[in-house]
Amino acid sequence: MINCPALIDRIMAVMEVAFDPAYGEAWNQRQVADALAMPNTHALVVDAAGAPIPDGARSAVQPAGFVLTRHVLDEEELLLIAVAPGARQRGIGVALMEQMITASRARGIVQIFLEMRRGNPAIHLYNKFGFEPIGERKHYYRMANGERIDAITFGRSI
Ligand SMILES: CC(C)(COP(=O)(O)OP(=O)(O)OC[C@H]1O[C@@H](n2cnc3c(N)ncnc32)[C@H](O)[C@@H]1OP(=O)(O)O)[C@@H](O)C(=O)NCCC(=O)NCCS
Numbered sequence: 001m002i003n004c005p006a007l008i009d010r011i012m013a014v015m016e017v018a019f020d021p022a023y024g025e026a027w028n029q030r031q032v033a034d035a036l037a038m039p040n041t042h043a044l045v046v047d048a049a050g051a052p053i054p055d056g057a058r059s060a061v062q063p064a065g066f067v068l069t070r071h072v073l074d075e076e077e078l079l080l081i082a083v084a085p086g087a088r089q090r091g092i093g094v095a096l097m098e099q100m101i102t103a104s105r106a107r108g109i110v111q112i113f114l115e116m117r118r119g120n121p122a123i124h125l126y127n128k129f130g131f132e133p134i135g136e137r138k139h140y141y142r143m144a145n146g147e148r149i150d151a152i153t154f155g156r157s158i
Pocket of ligand 1: 128
């Protein structure tokens, strides 16, 4: 359980610019706060160099990306990962995944899962980390225009 307004602000600063509104994937502040209030939720925010910004203190460092996960027993779900558009394709997504996997291993996690809408370029990042498709839910996501998109579940052992 994490109760840190500065952390929520940093996550929201990236959230608000990172997700295409057409897909309705961004979470609002309330959803982030509620998730962080749940036990076993983990958040990592990094700067433009991919270095972690510590949760607690106020900081002038601009957040460039974040990842949110939650674990149950020895399995962890990647809930959201995002990098601000101006900071993309410079390895920050890789830095987030590496640090997330290291932290997961340290808490005894053996499997990581994530779910992605079909067609999300994030698949390049997930493939790079050895995630394999293990299932799909047809027409699971609804876009802002009402169209439906499949969800694909990926997993890998760590
Ligand atoms: C997915 C996302 C986090 C990737 O962040 P990033 O910082 O650009 O990722 P990286 O620079 O570390 O790139 C990782 C790899 O993926 C590739 N990649 C990233 N975005 C890509 C794109 N749009 N098209 C093709 N390849 C892409 C990179 O080339 C790199 O591969 P390489 O090392 O072989 O060249 C970012 O695009 C994003 O925030 N997207 C919007 C939010 C989202 O959809 N999140 C996923 C669902 S929660």
